[in-house]
Amino acid sequence: MITDSLNTELWVISDTHLIADSLHDNGQAFSQMQKTSQGKDLYYQETALKAFCRMANEKKPAAIIVTGDVTFNGERASAERFAKIFKSLTDTKLLIVPGNHDIFDGWAREFHGKKQYYTGEISPNFWKNIFSKSYKLAYSNDKSSLAYSVQLNPDYLLLMLDSNYYGREETTEAPKTHGGINKEQLKWIEEQLRYASKNNLRPIIFMHHNLYAHNPAVNNGYVLDNANDLRDLCSKYNVKLAFSGHIHAQNILGPQDMTPTTEIVTSSFCSNDQGYGVVRLHHRHITYVRKIFHMKNYLNDKELQNYTLAHFDNYLENLQLGSIAADLMQSDMKKFHNNINLVREMGNLFAKMNYNFYTGHNNLKDTKLQEIHKTIAYKTLIKQHPEYRVYLKTLYDTTNHSNLGVKIRY
Numbered sequence: 242m243i244t245d246s247l248n249t250e251l252w253v254i255s256d257t258h259l260i261a262d263s264l265h266d267n268g269q270a271f272s273q274m275q276k277t278s279q280g281k282d283l284y285y286q287e288t289a290l291k292a293f294c295r296m297a298n299e300k301k302p303a304a305i306i307v308t309g310d311v312t313f314n315g316e317r318a319s320a321e322r323f324a325k326i327f328k329s330l331t332d333t334k335l336l337i338v339p340g341n342h343d344i345f346d347g348w349a350r351e352f353h354g355k356k357q358y359y360t361g362e363i364s365p366n367f368w369k370n371i372f373s374k375s376y377k378l379a380y381s382n383d384k385s386s387l388a389y390s391v392q393l394n395p396d397y398l399l400l401m402l403d404s405n406y407y408g409r410e411e412t413t414e415a416p417k418t419h420g421g422i423n424k425e426q427l428k429w430i431e432e433q434l435r436y437a438s439k440n441n442l443r444p445i446i447f448m449h450h451n452l453y454a455h456n457p458a459v460n461n462g463y464v465l466d467n468a469n470d471l472r473d474l475c476s477k478y479n480v481k482l483a484f485s486g487h488i489h490a491q492n493i494l495g496p497q498d499m500t501p502t503t504e505i506v507t508s509s510f511c512s513n514d515q516g517y518g519v520v521r522l523h524h525r526h527i528t529y530v531r532k533i534f535h536m537k538n539y540l541n542d543k544e545l546q547n548y549t550l551a552h553f554d555n556y557l558e559n560l561q562l563g564s565i566a567a568d569l570m571q572s573d574m575k576k577f578h579n580n581i582n583l584v585r586e587m588g589n590l591f592a593k594m595n596y597n598f599y600t601g602h603n604n605l606k607d608t609k610l611q612e613i614h615k616t617i618a619y620k621t622l623i624k625q626h627p628e629y630r631v632y633l634k635t636l637y638d639t640t641n642h643s644n645l646g647v648k649i650r651y
Contacts, residue, residue, distance in 0.1 A: 242392045243303055243334055243378065249394050250302040253447075253518035254293075255486030256340065256509035259286045260313035261322035264351040264360060271352035280512045280561035283313065288550060289515065290326045292539035299539075301332045302519075303393070308486040308507060309340025309405075309449030314348040315416065317361035320371045337375050338401045339368060339387055340449040340486065341420060347412040362411045375401075381433060385425035390433045397522055398437045400430060402448035404465055418462035420450035420487075422471055430471070434478035443651060446475075446483035452504045455492040456598075458632040463488050472500040481649050482527060484518070491516055491531055491601030493644045503649055505529055512561050513599045514554065527649040531601055561599070565592035569626075576625060586618040591629070598636040601644035605637050 243249075258281050265271040267284070275283045282289075297305060305327070312319040320343070327335045342348075344363055351360040365387055369376055376382065379389035386403035393399050404420040422430070437444045446452075452468055452475075454460035465471060474480070476499050483502050489509040496502060508516045515534040520527060536553045537545070549556050566588035577584045590613070597603045613619055623630045638644075 242394060244394050246303070246394055247396060247524050249397075249522045251393075251520040251522065252297065252302045252305045253308065253484055253505075253507050253520060254305065254510045255308040255449075255507040256310040256489055256511065257286060257290065257307065257323070258283075258310055258313045258342070258509065258511045259290065259319050259323050260316060261319045262287050263322070264316055264318055266353055268352060268354045270355050270357045274350075274352060274357070278564075280564035281313075281509065282511050282557060282560060285550060285553070286511050287322065287326065288540075288544060289511070289534075289536055289553070290323070291329070292536045292544075293510075293517075293534060294327060294329045295539040296534070297333045298329070298331050304334040304336050305330070306336045306399075306401075306447055306484070307338070308447055308484055309338050310342045310486065310509075311337060311340065312343050312346075312363070314350065315343050315346025315363050316349045316351070317363050317367060317371075318351075320363050320368065324371050324374075334378060335372070335375055336378070336391060336399065336401060336447070337372050338447055338449060339403060339405055341405050341418060342416050344368060344387070344405060344407040345410065345412055346407075346416040347414040348416060359413075364411075365407075381429070381436075383426050383429040385423055385429070388426050388429065392442065393522070396441075396443055396524055398433065398442040398444045400433055400444055400446045402426070402430070402446060404448040404450040419466055421466035427470055427474070431474055431478075434474060434480070438478055444478065444480050446471075446480060446502075448483070448485050449487050451485045451487060451506060452483050452500075452502060453494045453497055455488055455490065455494060455504075455506050456632075456635050458635045459488075472497075472502070475502045476500050481651070489513070490599045491644050492598075493529075493601075493642075493647050495642075495647075503647060505647065507531075508599055508601070510534075512557065513596065514557060516600060525651050529647050529649075531645045558596070562589075562592040562596055565595050569622075573625065583618065583621065586616075587622045590616070590618045591622060591633075594633060594636045603637050604641075604643060605639060607639040610637050610639055 349362045350357040382389045388403040391399045406417040483504045491508040492506045570588040
């Protein structure tokens with residue numbers, strides 16, 4: 242058991258995609274990788290995670306939980322560096338599950354000058370050894386996967402699931418986006434849920450892939466292939482809360498059909514606005530609030546001399562918005578070469594709509610959404626890109642539902 246306290250605080254982050262500084266020289270090859278990383282920050286994550294640990298040492302949550310894609314592309318050195326950074330935690334435990342980019346990822350690379358080279362991958366055994374402190378906290382380990390359970394306090398049991406597909410050895414193949422829970426792990430999960438039920442413990446699930454489809458247009462490869470199997474167990478044992486990552490977007494979905502589970506998906510820590518979740522667990526309820534990590538407050542004097550680090554919020558936002566806008570604008574430059582301003586407006590609109598979805602700030606009044614739909618930029622965008630017509634309509638929510646906070650009652 243991590244703590245005896247009945248009032249406990251957890252922090253949740255996801256998709257940190259750390260690549261260790263030792264694996265690159267800031268050269269041409271690495272610069273090109275940064276440009277094609279879809280808005281992720283690859284340069285400063287060691288500093289960001291160190292600063293996050295400083296905040297944790299000040300505020301002292303019981304645990305920090307990471308829901309996968311700890312590494313950029315499964316570099317062993319990156320996982321080792323992550324563990325070393327979080328070793329600085331004094332009163333806070335680290336609980337961690339792998340993501341689809343972490344175990345036997347054939348894209349694991351290091352970058353020197355103009356070239357990239359294969360680097361050591363992470364096997365399941367390496368994973369357990371690197372994050373041995375997490376696994377030592379386990380009440381039970383699943384023999385068929387990297388899943389384990391941890392009793393948080395007298396009221397809650399945490400199920401740290403392994404939802405990823407990976408082989409038995411190093412590979413040169415791309416990581417698999419899809420995920421699922423194998424039959425042996427499902428049996429183990431039911432054993433844990435049965436144990437929780439007998440001992441009056443409330444189970445909470447943590448995994449990388451999603452239990453529900455958080456975007457009607459884009460969910461293939463993000464939702465568990467056999468999500469129905471896990472949903473059935475959630476229904477049978479009244480699992481009220483689950484956390485996941487993978488889609489890099491902040492989103493909350495309440496109970497679906499016969500499944501009583503609310504699922505919270507945490508946005509990517511290395512992009513957007515460094516969002517993290519604060520979970521406060523009490524005997525009869527749980528509250529969740531999404532917060533933004535303002536790194537500047539936890540930088541040392543030397544780090545503050547770096548302009549980018551001192552203005553990291555702006556840097557991350559511009560990096561994400563610029564990446565999304567640039568991809569769209571490049572395809573439209575030839576079509577609208579006589580109206581560059583329209584191309585820019587389309588790119589900025591497309592980027593902002595995506596950014597609001599990624600950060601959970603996508604609740605608009607219907608009148609405001611209609612104003613967007615009436616703009617020339619929006620009308621031109623969906624005319625020239627009919628493939629985005631349905632997708633763009635899914636990015637905003639005009640109900641009173643919030644993606645930034647929720648309360649679960651028992």
